[in-house]
Amino acid sequence: MIVASHISKYFGSFAALDDFSCSISDGCIYGLVGSNGAGKSTFLRLISGVYSSEKGEIHIDGEPVFDNMGMKQRIVFVPDELYFLPRCNMQRMAKLYASMYENFSYEKFYRLATTFDLDIKKKINTFSKGMKRQAATVLALSCNADYIMFDETFDGLDPVMRNLLKRILYADICERNSTIIISSHSLRELEDTCDQLAMLHSGRIIFESDVMNLKTSLFKIQVAFSKDYDKDTFKAIDMLHYQKSGSVATMIVRGNRDEVAALIKAMNPLLFEIIPLSLEEVFIYEMDALGYECNEVLL
Secondary structure: OEEEEEEEEEEOOEEEEEEEEEEEOOOOEEEEEOOOOOOHHHHHHHHHOOOOOOEEEEEEOOEEOOOOHHHHOOEEEEOOOOOOOOOOEHHHHHHHHHHHOOOOOHHHHHHHHHHOOOOOOOEHHHOOHHHHHHHHHHHHHHOOOOEEEEEOOOOOOOHHHHHHHHHHHHHHHHHHOOEEEEEEOOHHHHOOOOOEEEEEEOOEEEEEEEHHHHHHHEEEEEEEOOOOOOHHHHOOOOEEEEEEEOOEEEEEEEOOHHHHHHHHHOOOOOEEEEEOOOHHHHHHHHHHHHOOOHHHHHO
16 A cells, blocks of 8 residues: 655645645555646655655655665556667567566566567667557556556557556456556546546645545536526535526436435426436536636646
8 A cells, every 4th residue: 555645746836746645555546637737756766766755755555665676666657758778679679677676577578579560670760659658557556466557558649558557457456456547637537547536736635535436426417497597496405516597407416326216306307307417517616616627637
């Protein structure tokens, strides 16, 4: 389990992370979303032991990470800006990784390279952007680390490769109970991938939730009545948003769907419909309730 407690990290006068705290359970896919400069990459580098924090602590299974070589054997990090040895191929890179990770599996390396249809003898500098991302992913997963971190995981991958990568990540978790942390600018990329999501802004987590609970506890309702009504008609309902156009009202509601449905049906509506929300819509309304503008955070 990863536990970050009141982390602060500065670059000169700029606070990349400011009193940042979170906990990440084992065997899950944890997503970080936010704009450039929100602190996603800095947090991943702190977990990986690349950086040390000025304030606070990060522990994995109760141990500090920075300057802990034993713990770093259990962690692999794929950064946004990839690095490979000059003029090398994947075979040479595999030897480098194997020299650093005692659990590196050549069998897994060859299997994944074949799955992604990558030529391990071809120089990596001739690969496309997406192929380089695939190569880095194959090398990272072959390390059999307990904690795997990807900064902008799907950058440069086409839809087919994205779906393939997702399936491979799921399989790794199921087989080894690994923990995967993914950062992205896009909620849509993470919506069907992550178990938990955290939205970062200005070095802090402004919203964090289990994805399934988040999506099931917030929903949209459209309703209409034969008689006149207004927002006060629904005082018993926890509403984040209310809008009425003509005789039809649209509400964003938080709570138990069955209980809310029973309450509204008892009012004998002419129209009643519950509409599921996308994860992006859920975050927009939740952030609005917290006083944030979505565009301010994601753009």
